[in-house]
Amino acid sequence: FLHKFDQRIQVRPGEVIIWQGSSGDAFYALESGQCDVLKDGRSVSKIQAGKTFGDLALVNNATRQATIRATQVCKLWLFTRNQFRDLAVKQELEQIEERIQFLQQIQLFSKLVRTSLEKIAEVMVLKSYNTGERIIKQGDAGDAFYMIVSGRAVVTQTTTFGSSAGTELARLGPGMSFGELALIEDAPRKASVTASCACKCWTVDRHSFKSLFGSMDEALNESIGVSMLQKVRILEALTDRQLQVVARCLVSKKYLEGEVIIKQGDVGDSFYLIADGEVSVQVNHIQVATLEGGSFFGEMSLLSNEKRSATVSAIKDTSCLVLSRNDFNEHLGTIEEVNEEARRRKEAASRPRGDTGSGLFMSLRRVSGSFFSASPTSSPSQSLARAKSMGNVKGTNALFSTTNAMFELSSLERVKKIGSGTFGTGFLVQHT
Known part of the structure; x- marks a missing residue:
C-alpha cells in the first residue's frame, strides 16, 4: 500500500x-x-x-x-x-470488472449487454456460509439469486410433509447458480440448498434487480434488442449507449399464425425485429422470402414514411420487438442527424492531435459556480467583462477561480433528445 x-x-x-x-x-x-x-x-x-x-x-x-x-x-x-479516495475508486472499478467477468459465465445473464451487467455488478453482495449451513430453505419465500464463487453446496428436496431428510437433487460448485426464479416472481423455494463445505456466494436480491430493470423480461428484451439492432445496417453509426436508448423504446408485440403484420402499400412508420417465430414476405401476393427469429424487416420506415413494398404475415405464432419512427426521432433525432454526427465524430478522431480542422467549438467557462460560453479567442479581460455584465461575478479577482473546458461539437455524443422549442431542439450529450 x-x-x-x-x-x-x-x-x-x-x-x-x-x-x-x-x-x-x-x-x-x-x-x-x-x-x-x-x-x-x-x-x-x-x-x-x-x-x-x-x-x-x-x-x-x-x-x-x-x-x-x-x-x-x-x-x-x-x-x-x-x-486515498482515488485508490478506493480504482479498486472498486477493478472489483466491478471481476464481477462482470463472473456474471458473463452465468447462463441467466449471458445475453445481457455490458451496461446491464455493470448495473448488476454494483448491487451484488458477497456472503459466506459455513459447512452444513442452509443457504435457502424449501418452502420459504424466494427473494434472492445466488452464484457460487468458492466451495460447494448440495440441493435437496423434501416430498413428505414434516420429513427432515430430503432427496438429493444436485451438487453445485464454483460458477454455478441457483434461486433464479426469485428475480422473476415471488414464489416459494422448490428445494433447499446447503453448504457442504465453507462456501462463498454472490447474491442479487429481487428488490435491487427490479429497481434496475423492472423485470427479468425487460432486462432480457433490452439486451436482445441491442444485439439485434447492431445487425441493422442503417443503424451501424449508433454508439453502444445510443443503441441502448433505442432498445428501451422497443415494444414487444405478439402475432398469431396467419396474422398480417404489415401490408404492402400501407404507409410505414415502424420497424420490426423478430424475437421468436417465423414470417412470410410477399410481394403482389407472391411469397419471396421467409424470415425467422433474429431477422428484421421494415427498417426503411425509420428513414421516411414511404409505402410498404411488401406484405409480411406470421407463418406461426410470432413475437416481435417493434420500434416506431416517432420514438426513435423523439429520443435521438432523425437517423440522418445521427449519421451526420457520427461522421463528424469520426473525422475529428482521425485528425492529428492539436489540429482543430474546420469544426465548430463550444467553450465553457465556469466563474463563481456559473457557466457561460466564451469564444476561444476571447482575452481574460474580455471574458471577465462579459461575465460581469451577466451578473455572474463580483470583484476583479474572480477570474482566478475559473476553469475552462473547450469541446469540439463533433466530440459530443448525442445521448437523448430533451425537447424542442421555438429556437430549436435540445439534446443531452456526452463528451467522448
Missing part, C-alpha cells in the same frame, strides 16, 4: 506533525523515529516506527483529537484524503 505513493517526508525532533483541533486531511505512516501524542498539552502515549495515525482524515474532515510531535528524526509516509 505504501509504495503506491511518493509523498515521503522527514521531520526534526520537536516539530509538530498534527495540531490538536486542526482539520484533518491526511493519514500518516511512521517509517522510522518516534512521536509523542499530546492531549491538551499533556503527553499521553508514544507512536513507534511501523505505526500509523490520523486515519479518520481518510473518511471525513473531523478535527484532530491530539497533537503529534516528533521526539526523534522521523521519516513518514503521507496520504491525503483525495489520494
Whole structure:
C-alpha cells in the first residue's frame, strides 16, 4: 500500500506533525523515529516506527483529537484524503470488472449487454456460509439469486410433509447458480440448498434487480434488442449507449399464425425485429422470402414514411420487438442527424492531435459556480467583462477561480433528445 505513493517526508525532533483541533486531511505512516501524542498539552502515549495515525482524515474532515510531535528524526509516509479516495475508486472499478467477468459465465445473464451487467455488478453482495449451513430453505419465500464463487453446496428436496431428510437433487460448485426464479416472481423455494463445505456466494436480491430493470423480461428484451439492432445496417453509426436508448423504446408485440403484420402499400412508420417465430414476405401476393427469429424487416420506415413494398404475415405464432419512427426521432433525432454526427465524430478522431480542422467549438467557462460560453479567442479581460455584465461575478479577482473546458461539437455524443422549442431542439450529450 505504501509504495503506491511518493509523498515521503522527514521531520526534526520537536516539530509538530498534527495540531490538536486542526482539520484533518491526511493519514500518516511512521517509517522510522518516534512521536509523542499530546492531549491538551499533556503527553499521553508514544507512536513507534511501523505505526500509523490520523486515519479518520481518510473518511471525513473531523478535527484532530491530539497533537503529534516528533521526539526523534522521523521519516513518514503521507496520504491525503483525495489520494486515498482515488485508490478506493480504482479498486472498486477493478472489483466491478471481476464481477462482470463472473456474471458473463452465468447462463441467466449471458445475453445481457455490458451496461446491464455493470448495473448488476454494483448491487451484488458477497456472503459466506459455513459447512452444513442452509443457504435457502424449501418452502420459504424466494427473494434472492445466488452464484457460487468458492466451495460447494448440495440441493435437496423434501416430498413428505414434516420429513427432515430430503432427496438429493444436485451438487453445485464454483460458477454455478441457483434461486433464479426469485428475480422473476415471488414464489416459494422448490428445494433447499446447503453448504457442504465453507462456501462463498454472490447474491442479487429481487428488490435491487427490479429497481434496475423492472423485470427479468425487460432486462432480457433490452439486451436482445441491442444485439439485434447492431445487425441493422442503417443503424451501424449508433454508439453502444445510443443503441441502448433505442432498445428501451422497443415494444414487444405478439402475432398469431396467419396474422398480417404489415401490408404492402400501407404507409410505414415502424420497424420490426423478430424475437421468436417465423414470417412470410410477399410481394403482389407472391411469397419471396421467409424470415425467422433474429431477422428484421421494415427498417426503411425509420428513414421516411414511404409505402410498404411488401406484405409480411406470421407463418406461426410470432413475437416481435417493434420500434416506431416517432420514438426513435423523439429520443435521438432523425437517423440522418445521427449519421451526420457520427461522421463528424469520426473525422475529428482521425485528425492529428492539436489540429482543430474546420469544426465548430463550444467553450465553457465556469466563474463563481456559473457557466457561460466564451469564444476561444476571447482575452481574460474580455471574458471577465462579459461575465460581469451577466451578473455572474463580483470583484476583479474572480477570474482566478475559473476553469475552462473547450469541446469540439463533433466530440459530443448525442445521448437523448430533451425537447424542442421555438429556437430549436435540445439534446443531452456526452463528451467522448
